Amino acid sequence: MQNNDKNNAASANKIKIALLGLGTVGSGVMRVFGENGDVMAFRTGATIEIKTVLVRDAAKKRDFIEDNVVVTENIEDILKDEEIKIVVEMIGGINPALDYMTRALKAKKSVVTANKDVLAEHGGELLQLAEENGVDFFFEASVGGGIPIILPLRKSLSANRVTEIMGIVNGTTNYMLTKMTEEGASFETALKEAQDLGYAEADPTADVDGLDAARKAVILASLAFNTKVSLKDVDTKGIRKIKPLDIEYARELGYVIKLLAVGRESDKGIELAVHPVFLPKGHPLAAVNGVFNAIFVRGNAIGEAMFYGQGAGSLPTASAVAADIVEVGRDIVNGTLGSWHGNPLTEKKICPTKETESGYYVRLLVDDKPGVLGLIATAFGNSSVSLKSVMQTKRSIPEHAEIVAITHRVTHKFMESALDRLKNLTVVDEIKNVIRVEN
Amino acid sequence: MQNNDKNNAASANKIKIALLGLGTVGSGVMRVFGENGDVMAFRTGATIEIKTVLVRDAAKKRDFIEDNVVVTENIEDILKDEEIKIVVEMIGGINPALDYMTRALKAKKSVVTANKDVLAEHGGELLQLAEENGVDFFFEASVGGGIPIILPLRKSLSANRVTEIMGIVNGTTNYMLTKMTEEGASFETALKEAQDLGYAEADPTADVDGLDAARKAVILASLAFNTKVSLKDVDTKGIRKIKPLDIEYARELGYVIKLLAVGRESDKGIELAVHPVFLPKGHPLAAVNGVFNAIFVRGNAIGEAMFYGQGAGSLPTASAVAADIVEVGRDIVNGTLGSWHGNPLTEKKICPTKETESGYYVRLLVDDKPGVLGLIATAFGNSSVSLKSVMQTKRSIPEHAEIVAITHRVTHKFMESALDRLKNLTVVDEIKNVIRVEN
Numbered sequence: 001m002q003n004n005d006k007n008n009a010a011s012a013n014k015i016k017i018a019l020l021g022l023g024t025v026g027s028g029v030m031r032v033f034g035e036n037g038d039v040m041a042f043r044t045g046a047t048i049e050i051k052t053v054l055v056r057d058a059a060k061k062r063d064f065i066e067d068n069v070v071v072t073e074n075i076e077d078i079l080k081d082e083e084i085k086i087v088v089e090m091i092g093g094i095n096p097a098l099d100y101m102t103r104a105l106k107a108k109k110s111v112v113t114a115n116k117d118v119l120a121e122h123g124g125e126l127l128q129l130a131e132e133n134g135v136d137f138f139f140e141a142s143v144g145g146g147i148p149i150i151l152p153l154r155k156s157l158s159a160n161r162v163t164e165i166m167g168i169v170n171g172t173t174n175y176m177l178t179k180m181t182e183e184g185a186s187f188e189t190a191l192k193e194a195q196d197l198g199y200a201e202a203d204p205t206a207d208v209d210g211l212d213a214a215r216k217a218v219i220l221a222s223l224a225f226n227t228k229v230s231l232k233d234v235d236t237k238g239i240r241k242i243k244p245l246d247i248e249y250a251r252e253l254g255y256v257i258k259l260l261a262v263g264r265e266s267d268k269g270i271e272l273a274v275h276p277v278f279l280p281k282g283h284p285l286a287a288v289n290g291v292f293n294a295i296f297v298r299g300n301a302i303g304e305a306m307f308y309g310q311g312a313g314s315l316p317t318a319s320a321v322a323a324d325i326v327e328v329g330r331d332i333v334n335g336t337l338g339s340w341h342g343n344p345l346t347e348k349k350i351c352p353t354k355e356t357e358s359g360y361y362v363r364l365l366v367d368d369k370p371g372v373l374g375l376i377a378t379a380f381g382n383s384s385v386s387l388k389s390v391m392q393t394k395r396s397i398p399e400h401a402e403i404v405a406i407t408h409r410v411t412h413k414f415m416e417s418a419l420d421r422l423k424n425l426t427v428v429d430e431i432k433n434v435i436r437v438e439n
Numbered sequence: 440m441q442n443n444d445k446n447n448a449a450s451a452n453k454i455k456i457a458l459l460g461l462g463t464v465g466s467g468v469m470r471v472f473g474e475n476g477d478v479m480a481f482r483t484g485a486t487i488e489i490k491t492v493l494v495r496d497a498a499k500k501r502d503f504i505e506d507n508v509v510v511t512e513n514i515e516d517i518l519k520d521e522e523i524k525i526v527v528e529m530i531g532g533i534n535p536a537l538d539y540m541t542r543a544l545k546a547k548k549s550v551v552t553a554n555k556d557v558l559a560e561h562g563g564e565l566l567q568l569a570e571e572n573g574v575d576f577f578f579e580a581s582v583g584g585g586i587p588i589i590l591p592l593r594k595s596l597s598a599n600r601v602t603e604i605m606g607i608v609n610g611t612t613n614y615m616l617t618k619m620t621e622e623g624a625s626f627e628t629a630l631k632e633a634q635d636l637g638y639a640e641a642d643p644t645a646d647v648d649g650l651d652a653a654r655k656a657v658i659l660a661s662l663a664f665n666t667k668v669s670l671k672d673v674d675t676k677g678i679r680k681i682k683p684l685d686i687e688y689a690r691e692l693g694y695v696i697k698l699l700a701v702g703r704e705s706d707k708g709i710e711l712a713v714h715p716v717f718l719p720k721g722h723p724l725a726a727v728n729g730v731f732n733a734i735f736v737r738g739n740a741i742g743e744a745m746f747y748g749q750g751a752g753s754l755p756t757a758s759a760v761a762a763d764i765v766e767v768g769r770d771i772v773n774g775t776l777g778s779w780h781g782n783p784l785t786e787k788k789i790c791p792t793k794e795t796e797s798g799y800y801v802r803l804l805v806d807d808k809p810g811v812l813g814l815i816a817t818a819f820g821n822s823s824v825s826l827k828s829v830m831q832t833k834r835s836i837p838e839h840a841e842i843v844a845i846t847h848r849v850t851h852k853f854m855e856s857a858l859d860r861l862k863n864l865t866v867v868d869e870i871k872n873v874i875r876v877e878n
Binding site: 028032035036039040044045142145147148151152155156157158159160161205282284287288289292299300301302304305306307308309310313315316318319320322323325326327330334335336435 | 467471474475478479482483579585586587590591594595596597598599600646719723726728731738739740741742743744746747748749752754755757758759761762764765766769773775778832
């Protein structure tokens with residue numbers, strides 16, 4: 001450590017912190033401190049001590065808490081404690097987490113959080129507040145659980161212009177899609193299993209409808225493209241409509257279906273979406289199965305890179321939280337608190353969905369009579385959507401056939417016009433599904 | 440940035456650096472500065488300017504160098520230049536690179552290098568020298584080209600005890616094994632193709648015999664386990680002995696063969712090796728094909744994580760070098776030069792190969808007569824090696840059969856004793872191959 005910081009170092013030999021919340025992540029952090037505290041101290045250059053924890057019910061028995069730790073139900077005990085330099089928020093949800101973090105930063109305490117909800121909706125304000133108060137605000141655990149992605153985006157890719165970021169960032173839906181792919185399970189069966197295993201909430205909406213992934217898309221995109229984006233900018237679709245048949249066709253055609261959080265920057269602006277996608281079997285993300293997460297990044301220098309790991313769970317998430325705590329600790333030791341707040345986020349144009357480009361998979365239920373394929377191909381053609389492949393397949397209902405079409409890359413608005421034409425064809429009974437295809 | 444560094448920042452508004460070497464990586468760094476210099480400046484908080492480049496032949500025409508850049512053949516022009524704060528070494532090889540870096544550090548200039556040879560053999564000394572002189576010494580590009588792995592190991596995993604690190608860190612051999620797997624190509628054909636494509640040197644020894652990977656294993660292990668290790672500690676095997684038949688058996692049994700750099704820490708000590716391994720098809724590393732690299736890490740908190748990307752190439756490698764330059768730049772701006780040197784590397788026991796544990800694949804050429812299988816199974820059993828599966832297969836030579844055995848996890852010394860017994864069996868004509876199996 002450089003000389004001019006000797007004093008800071010000395011004064012920082014013991015750094016006291018507070019944990020807000022002792023749920024899955026909070027107890028994981030406790031455990032990491034117990035098992036790896038020595039390593040963390042070694043790497044920080046100071047001992048980090050959990051002084052106080054905030055819980056809902058202080059009376060509840062918790063054997064894993066050491067006697068010297070103060071357990072309180074009152075946030076003031078933490079905010080008013082000058083000794084506490086780092087507040088670690090693991091309550092989740094917007095309130096009261098946002099309020100606590102805001103006040104902690106104003107009290108010139110550094111904040112570490114795993115809270116994707118707050119980050120997605122108030123990340124910018126909190127970063128600014130941290131800057132104004134000369135403290136750190138880190139959030140590695142808010143995306144991809146234990147997977148290092150925030151720090152690599154901030155530092156390892158600092159000499160890149162990121163053009164694309166695609167992530168499997170929701171373990172529940174990836175577990176479900178894996179089940180549906182490997183065992184032909186239906187959406188309902190896969191959901192039931194996920195719930196029985198505790199991967200999915202009783203109300204699975206946030207997961208299966210893509211909202212959780214959308215929040216992470218906002219966090220990733222704002223860092224990758226250094227711009228202000230918000231949830232409303234994310235074109236969000238979930239996996240409820242995915243049928244085993246779609247997965248079967250995907251396999252036959254050499255694809256797997258994954259729910260992706262997608263961010264792209266082009267001259268059309270920033271494209272932000274969460275939707276199921278046909279991924280070629282050879283794509284690095286295609287092999288990411290079960291509850292694992294991965295984030296794929298394309299930069300103009302690095303080319304393709306991918307970060308893979310456990311996207312949830314007590315210890316993996318705690319690993320990311322604890323790494324952030326060590327980072328703040330080093331900044332305290334080095335006297336560099338608040339030296340990173342990214343760059344002022346710039347306003348950038350959002351690319352409207354109708355202007356985005358992609359290949360498409362379209363599954364139609366049609367009358368089983370000669371000439372149908374021709375009518376359908378013509379409908380696509382008249383909307384200037386060129387087809388890569390069309391197949392007329394397994395009869396599901398008597399007198400009916402299914403047609404599966406894969407289009408070349410096309411602007412979304414043309415696809416919409418093609419779908420309108422198809423709806424108006426008397427031979428088309430139903431448009432069963434439309435899914436984007438990545439190539 | 441915090442107030443007490445305002446002055447540093449002011450004085451650091453333009454940071455001048457020197458590049459040593461303008462080969463593949465050096466010209467890539469030039470290009471990254473040209474295309475992404477603005478982003479880098481933004482993220483550094485200062486402009487970084489390439490003032491001087493060291494080349495072998497200054498007279499040679501180089502259109503991509505701007506006029507204000509000094510091109511010299513004399514290292515003194517750089518070492519004696521007080522204005523130059525960062526020396527970026529991209530010459531490769533031990534000498535003169537080591538000498539130049541040593542002198543740069545002694546001249547209190549920070550050093551960024553992509554040099555795995557020097558790192559593997561002198562990394563410790565250089566880190567110490569950097570610490571003594573209060574400057575930075577970064578080397579992200581020395582392993583895995585553009586893949587962020589050094590920084591994540593240093594920071595993102597700071598709250599973990601790493602127990603295992605396994606890497607596909609040599610693009611040439613991975614390209615060759617992919618060809619052999621996908622096209623049934625022989626070692627010789629795959630090597631020829633790799634050479635024609637410029638992936639392999641005219642003398643491919645360093646790649647195909649595992650030496651390049653061994654150097655990277657040393658760098659990864661010393662960071663992951665925070666210990667002094669050297670090349671001689673690495674049990675190094677290459678891929679020359681891998682036959683299409685081995686790859687075919689691997690496929691039949693649900694594995695792929697990859698050349699892995701492996702580091703493990705257990706109560707037996709540090710295990711360090713480079714060897715071909717049977718990897719289950721489902722393992723994240725199994726899907727890493729062609730010239731791509733990936734590093735798989737297991738930590739006691741994070742669980743499994745993997746870092747994937749382009750392990751070589753001008754721009755990807757330059758991306759890592761340039762990110763290190765930005766990091767040094769930020770340290771200059773923040774007044775925190777030399778604030779990281781990892782921890783003093785501790786001496787740890789090296790686990791001798793005979794004590795390491797693994798499953799094994801054994802392919803034998805035997806006499807084609809009844810009772811052979813029994814004799815062989817007994818030989819394994821007598822050395823207390825238990826078999827997971829044995830198959831007697833395709834006749835290669837008349838009167839002969841091949842036997843392929845997969846063992847359960849066993850200590851290497853027992854495996855050696857089993858191989859001795861097998862050699863002494865008259866029915867065993869030849870032990871064709873022995874490859875480790877990861878489970």
